[in-house]
Amino acid sequence: xxxxxMGACSHGxxxxxxxxxxxxxxxxxxxxxxxxxxxxxxxxxxxxSLLVTILLRGLRCRRIEPSxxxxxxxxxxxxxAILVLAFGGLAAAFGRGLTTWLEAHxxxxxxxxxxxxxxxxxxxxxxxxLDVRANEFVVPAEQAVLLRVRAVGGAYRWSAPALRxxxxxxxxxxxxxxxxxxKPGQFDVIVGDESIGxxxxxxxxxxxxxxxxxxxxxxxxxxxxxxxxxxxxAKLFDxxxxxxxxxxxxxxxxxxxxxxGGRFGGTTTLIDGQSVTFDxxxxxxxxxxxxxxxxxxxxxxxxxxxDRLQPRQLDALVAYLESLR
Amino acid sequence: MNPPEHQAPSPVDGSPLGLGAWLRTHDxxxxxxxxxxxxxxxxxVAGLLALxxxxxxFSPAADLLSPRGYQQLYSMHGVVMVFxxxxxxIVAALGNVMLPSLIGAARVAFPRANLxxxxxxxxxxxxxxxxxxxxxxxxxxxxxxxxxxxxxxxxPMWAALGLLAAxxxxxxxxxxxxxxxxxxxxxxxxxxxxxxxxxxxxxLAQFLLIPAAGVVLFFAASxxxxxxxxxxxxxxxxxRVGGLYLRAALAVAILPGFGLVxxxxxxxxxRPLFAHLGQVVAVLTMAWLALLVASVGAFEPWSTxxxxxxxxxxxxxxxxxxFLLVAWAVAIHRGIxxxxxxxxxxxxxxxxxxxxxxxxxFLATLSLGDYLADTTFALAHQHYLMLGGTLMAFLGGVTHWxxxxxxxxxxxxxxxxxxxxxxxxxxxxxxxxFVLGARGMPRHLAGxxxxxxxVLAAIEPWQRLSTVGAVLLAVGLFTVLGVLLHSLLREPAMxxxxxxx
Numbered sequence: 001x002x003x004x005x006m007g008a009c010s011h012g013x014x015x016x017x018x019x020x021x022x023x024x025x026x027x028x029x030x031x032x033x034x035x036x037x038x039x040x041x042x043x044x045x046x047x048x049s050l051l052v053t054i055l056l057r058g059l060r061c062r063r064i065e066p067s068x069x070x071x072x073x074x075x076x077x078x079x080x081a082i083l084v085l086a087f088g089g090l091a092a093a094f095g096r097g098l099t100t101w102l103e104a105h106x107x108x109x110x111x112x113x114x115x116x117x118x119x120x121x122x123x124x125x126x127x128x129x130l131d132v133r134a135n136e137f138v139v140p141a142e143q144a145v146l147l148r149v150r151a152v153g154g155a156y157r158w159s160a161p162a163l164r165x166x167x168x169x170x171x172x173x174x175x176x177x178x179x180x181x182x183k184p185g186q187f188d189v190i191v192g193d194e195s196i197g198x199x200x201x202x203x204x205x206x207x208x209x210x211x212x213x214x215x216x217x218x219x220x221x222x223x224x225x226x227x228x229x230x231x232x233x234a235k236l237f238d239x240x241x242x243x244x245x246x247x248x249x250x251x252x253x254x255x256x257x258x259x260x261g262g263r264f265g266g267t268t269t270l271i272d273g274q275s276v277t278f279d280x281x282x283x284x285x286x287x288x289x290x291x292x293x294x295x296x297x298x299x300x301x302x303x304x305x306x307d308r309l310q311p312r313q314l315d316a317l318v319a320y321l322e323s324l325r
Numbered sequence: 326m327n328p329p330e331h332q333a334p335s336p337v338d339g340s341p342l343g344l345g346a347w348l349r350t351h352d353x354x355x356x357x358x359x360x361x362x363x364x365x366x367x368x369x370v371a372g373l374l375a376l377x378x379x380x381x382x383f384s385p386a387a388d389l390l391s392p393r394g395y396q397q398l399y400s401m402h403g404v405v406m407v408f409x410x411x412x413x414x415i416v417a418a419l420g421n422v423m424l425p426s427l428i429g430a431a432r433v434a435f436p437r438a439n440l441x442x443x444x445x446x447x448x449x450x451x452x453x454x455x456x457x458x459x460x461x462x463x464x465x466x467x468x469x470x471x472x473x474x475x476x477x478x479x480x481p482m483w484a485a486l487g488l489l490a491a492x493x494x495x496x497x498x499x500x501x502x503x504x505x506x507x508x509x510x511x512x513x514x515x516x517x518x519x520x521x522x523x524x525x526x527x528x529l530a531q532f533l534l535i536p537a538a539g540v541v542l543f544f545a546a547s548x549x550x551x552x553x554x555x556x557x558x559x560x561x562x563x564x565r566v567g568g569l570y571l572r573a574a575l576a577v578a579i580l581p582g583f584g585l586v587x588x589x590x591x592x593x594x595x596r597p598l599f600a601h602l603g604q605v606v607a608v609l610t611m612a613w614l615a616l617l618v619a620s621v622g623a624f625e626p627w628s629t630x631x632x633x634x635x636x637x638x639x640x641x642x643x644x645x646x647x648f649l650l651v652a653w654a655v656a657i658h659r660g661i662x663x664x665x666x667x668x669x670x671x672x673x674x675x676x677x678x679x680x681x682x683x684x685x686x687f688l689a690t691l692s693l694g695d696y697l698a699d700t701t702f703a704l705a706h707q708h709y710l711m712l713g714g715t716l717m718a719f720l721g722g723v724t725h726w727x728x729x730x731x732x733x734x735x736x737x738x739x740x741x742x743x744x745x746x747x748x749x750x751x752x753x754x755x756x757x758x759f760v761l762g763a764r765g766m767p768r769h770l771a772g773x774x775x776x777x778x779x780v781l782a783a784i785e786p787w788q789r790l791s792t793v794g795a796v797l798l799a800v801g802l803f804t805v806l807g808v809l810l811h812s813l814l815r816e817p818a819m820x821x822x823x824x825x826x
């Protein structure tokens with residue numbers, strides 16, 4: 001990741017060259033690959049121009065040879081110089097290519113794992129950690145993504161040129177590649193089915209969403225999306241760690257925070273002596289600003305869930321607590 | 326294809342030979358001319374297939390051909406071009422016609438085996454192309470591991486390739502023995518022209534590689550299962566061995582092209598070639614490195630640890646060609662004695678070899694190569710080496726030695742125009758492929774209509790330019806054929822042919 005940050009800092013060179021050769025660079029990998037490409041392009045253009053210049057001079061020359069032409073030592077030096085330069089240029093390309101390749105093969109620990117399963121009839125995308133299932137390619141921006149592509153029933157070639165991704169997956173095999181998309185946008189994905197040589201069933205766009213939009217999309221497409229509110233609330237209660245501090249019965253049961261069973265509809269006395277109704281609004285307030293209305297006898301230690309919950313998830317928690325009679 | 330009616334008179338009785346004499350000839354020059362006719366014919370066939378592919382890619386939709394049809398067309402184009410045109414063009418055709426003269430030999434080592442090899446080659450050629458003509462083609466041209474093994478085994482393609490490989494092996498053995506045993510007494514190894522060395526290195530590689538591939542395939546084939554079985558040894562090994570043979574064949578097939586350019590320059594330059602021994606060493610190093618790179622590349626699916634090694638070898642392998650190219654440039658720079666189509670072809674082939682070798686560096690660099698793999702950038706790289714380099718050198722060799730082979734003088738201005746047409750058409754066609762590949766266009770894709778408008782705007786104009794270039798290239802190639810065949814209609818030249826060597 002450190003190298004990726006370094007690459008991102010110096011991408012001004014590649015980013016400012018007009019895009020004749022390469023598509024817009026949309027990932028941190030693209031920055032490194034572009035730099036390699038332009039290096040080889042410059043070295044190659046210089047070498048070819050030298051060659052053509054020497055050729056044309058020889059072809060056009062009709063006079064008697066001046067001493068330069070007959071000077072074999074000069075020719076040997078020229079040959080040696082060009083070869084040394086070529087070797088140097090290629091060695092630099094190899095070294096840089098090697099470091100980029102090594103970096104590209106070791107995903108960072110915080111990479112979000114996305115699985116793509118390719119079948120002749122449909123392509124599926126799954127994000128295990130977020131419990132997401134979808135039929136389109138969506139990834140978050142500025143977040144390392146570990147892409148695992150598995151092919152069932154055929155070999156596929158999957159490439160996203162803007163992100164400089166290009167993988168081939170043999171039948172029954174799985175290929176992993178990690179990348180970090182640098183900006184939101186919509187990019188083409190080219191899928192080739194090696195057995196019939198065409199695509200059409202795979203989605204051909206990759207959408208890169210910024211963090212907020214991605215969280216929203218993930219929650220829409222998670223299996224939670226189809227759960228009824230009470231069950232979703234129960235699942236969230238567990239997943240978000242509420243059960244560690246709050247019990248779901250009327251008794252505290254050895255936990256540090258107010259029990260939540262049977263509280264809905266009743267009244268609660270706060271630290272400062274006020275009384276509030278334990279209703280939906282109180283629950284929402286407690287989730288967003290837990291230290292504002294703390295129940296008497298308890299410490300203000302509850303963390304805030306302000307930016308972590310979608311409105312639908314808030315409603316689900318309210319419905320769940322309401323169901324705890 | 327029938328051999329032309331008017332030919333250089335037989336040295337025995339001065340009258341043209343009949344068809345029977347042609348089919349029973351022991352003269353290596355006649356065998357070479359028959360190879361030449363076969364190469365020209367299949368060059369046309371495979372070229373027209375390629376033209377059909379380019380017409381399909383002119384528009385984004387897959388309207389002319391179905392994806393399956395497109396796949397079969399490019400498979401046939403590739404197989405015919407590599408095994409029936411590229412492989413025999415310089416080694417078998419020009420090698421048989423010219424090589425013995427270049428080493429001062431009166432005949433080849435095994436004249437009857439030479440003719441036999443030609444027959445095996447022709448039968449193999451028919452076996453390769455006939456199934457496609459009658460609609461029996463079933464060959465996905467892919468290096469990817471496929472689960473289903475039976476089509477690979479059952480296809481007559483493998484039998485045809487086996488026959489062609491056998492013919493190439495006999496021809497290689499013949500050439501090797503000729504160079505070893507039938508050189509003129511004063512022709513020392515160090516005096517052999519670079520062209521002879523390049524053909525020798527190619528023949529040696531074929532001599533060693535074909536039996537090795539054959540043994541592996543034989544053992545694999547002996548495990549051929551009943552149709553109900555699946556997951557056999559053959560299914561796993563055949564694509565790998567086939568891939569190794571194909572990569573090695575491609576890598577070695579361009580070597581004679583380099584040698585031929587050196588020979589054409591030697592014929593036109595004022596002074597002997599610069600750094601002759603260095604060029605010989607470079608040619609031999611190229612052969613060795615090419616085989617190494619092909620071998621490592623064929624084992625790639627088994628170990629990713631080999632990738633850096635393959636990359637290092639791939640990058641190193643671009644250095645000997647650069648040595649040759651710069652040495653040739655220096656030779657030209659020292660002065661040209663005579664100008665002719667041979668020189669123009671040699672110069673354009675040099676430039677194409679330079680660009681092809683450079684693009685090889687792009688593809689061998691580690692992560693950049695992954696991005697460019699299987700795009701049209703790789704296609705352009707191959708075609709710059711095979712078509713722009715080797716086949717243009719072949720055209721140069723045929724044009725340059727035509728008066729010596731046939732005794733007729735072609736119209737030089739037309740031949741020079743044809744060379745220019747081929748040059749311009751070639752670069753229009755294949756430089757566009759470099760640009761397209763860098764922009765992400767994959768190979769083997771018939772239609773690209775469902776891409777976003779922005780990407781289409783970047784891709785489509787270059788596809789159209791490439792197709793226009795292909796038409797121009799076809800016109801140029803037909804002009805070359807026309808001007809050379811037209812010369813056969815004229816009277817034999819009374820004075821010695823103009824090409825001196």
